[in-house]
Amino acid sequence: MKLDFFVNDEAVSLETEPQRRLLDLLREDLGLTGTKEGCSEGECGACTVLLDGKAVHSCLTLAAQLQGRHVTTIEGLEKNGELDILQRCFVEEIAIQCGFCTTGMIMSAKALLLQNPNPTPKEIRTALSGNICRCSGYVQIVNAVSRAASEMGGGV
Amino acid sequence: MSTCYNPKTMDELGQALSQLTGRSLILAGGTDLVLRLRSKHLEPDALLSLSGVPDLQEIEITPERASIGAMSTMARVNQALDGLPDLQALADAAGGVGSPQIRNKGTIGGNAANASAAADLPPVLWLLNAQAEIMGPGGARRTIPVQELPDGHQGNTLAVGEVVVRFVIDRPPLKGWRSAFVKLGHRSQVTISRIGLAAALLQEEDGTVRDARIVAGAIKPVPFPLPAAEDILRGKRPDPALAVELGETFKGNTRRVYKENAAKGVFQDILLRFQ
Structure with missing residues (x-):
């Protein structure tokens, strides 16, 4: 086709x-x-x-x-050589270990913030419930998304 | 290489349905079919994708009826019905399917027509006496009660070239009723139901149950009503203390002993919704 x-x-x-x-x-x-x-x-x-x-x-x-x-x-996500705020926050919050789940995590988080710029930690966890990190670093990941939301003007 | 049909209108859909054979597949959201295509190495002679027909995604809620296009995703069904007391069970079920990614693609039509015993929406569609509108080859329409959609062997009763186009729920008979759905799985999110319980209650102002309807899913190949549980509830308040007695009504319906016991907890969860 x-x-x-x-x-x-x-x-x-x-x-x-x-x-x-x-x-x-x-x-x-x-x-x-x-x-x-x-x-x-x-x-x-x-x-x-x-x-x-x-x-x-x-x-x-x-x-x-x-x-x-x-x-x-x-x-x-990268625009004009600048990382998206979510990408930068994942780096700065050290929300990456092996990195394999990271792109999926960031895309799920992106979808959340597009729909809900001011999510609660519970809403962040629900949005990421379909993304598995086997290095087990969920706390940093949730923190990175919270921080990205507040930097984008939402604030958790 | 298989033929791919990508209709954009209901007329084109009717024409495409005329071309299908017993070896063709109809692709809705794909959250289940894509897995089966790959694991069973299916080689359909034709693939009919429903993604391009906007009419199939329409949701229309009026005081008289809820009309939900078969290609409405779980996320949209949840969003459209959440907060409507009579239809809340459908919002609950759709909002609890899989993960956000699954809810953004999986559809109400796929969930019902796929007829998995563990599917969450069928017990609710039974509870609310939904009608399934079906289109066949050439665009011919017929409507059946949703109870007639599964064949009892984890398949459906649709003929070759037939597809569910929408579900219609009559709302006047549900006036004053509240409904809810809860499920038991191995974890709280992204889980497959071991028990799905759909309940609708008509209550007096003081909470006393005037009438009750209970349908269970994920126990037998198809959902089934629990009239004994409905009898227990009538004339009483929906006190979670009734959960043990209500759970006993599962006896004889399942070979899995743990489900008989777990049903008590599921009843407790659902009764808390009607406090």
Whole structure:
């Protein structure tokens, strides 16, 4: 099928199989390897991207579902060489250990802050409930999202 | 390579449905189908994606009825119904499915048509006597009670080329009722139901239960009502102390002894919702 959609605000046109996963389109066809493949079953959240502004699993999204839609990946957060506030707060709060879950965590957090700029710690935990960190550093991650929210003008 | 149908209108959907065979698959949110495609190495002759039909995502709530397009995601169902006392159980169930990522893609139509025994929305759709509107080849429509959708073997009764397009709940019969759904899983978030309990109560001003409806899910292949539990509640206040007696009504319905005991806790949780 011919697929026309948007990745990080750029129009992309691909000839692809309808059953191809968004995860593979991003990593293999477009070279956007910031999105990680963890469990491939929609459990771990490592492959989280934004689809029309909402957090979804790219491992459970097929090319057949993407016509005309807008995908945002971790690569799309940096603007003019500047890290997104969320990315910077993850670095400064040391909310990263091995880093494998980090891009998914940040995309889930991004989806939350787009919808709710002033989340409570409980709302942050719910928003990140579909993202697993096996290094077990959730406290720093929640702190990083809280701090990003307050720096963006929300405040927790 | 399989054919892919990507209809944009209901008319195009009807035409695409005419092209499907027994080897074709219909793709809603994909949160379950994509897993099955991969684990079972399915090779459908055609894939019909429902993502591009805006009509299937419409939610319309009036005092007379709730009309919920089959492609409404769990997140949108939760958002649209949360706070409506008669329909609260549906908001609860949709809001508790999986993770945020799953709720942003998984759909009410997929959850019901997929007919997993552990699905959260079917017991609530049964409780609220929802009707499922179905479209077939060429756009032909028929409507069935949602109770007739599952086939009892974790599949559905839809014919080849049929798809659920929306659910309709009549609200006048629910006037004055409050509903709730609670589930028991292995953890508080991102969990699969071991018990799903949907309840609707019609209460007097002092809280006394005038009428009750209880439907359980995740126990048998399809949801089932618990008339014995409804009898216990009628004429009483929904006191959590009734939970033990109510939990006893699970006996004989499940081979898993832990569920008989756990049901008491689930009843306690749901009664607290009606205080």
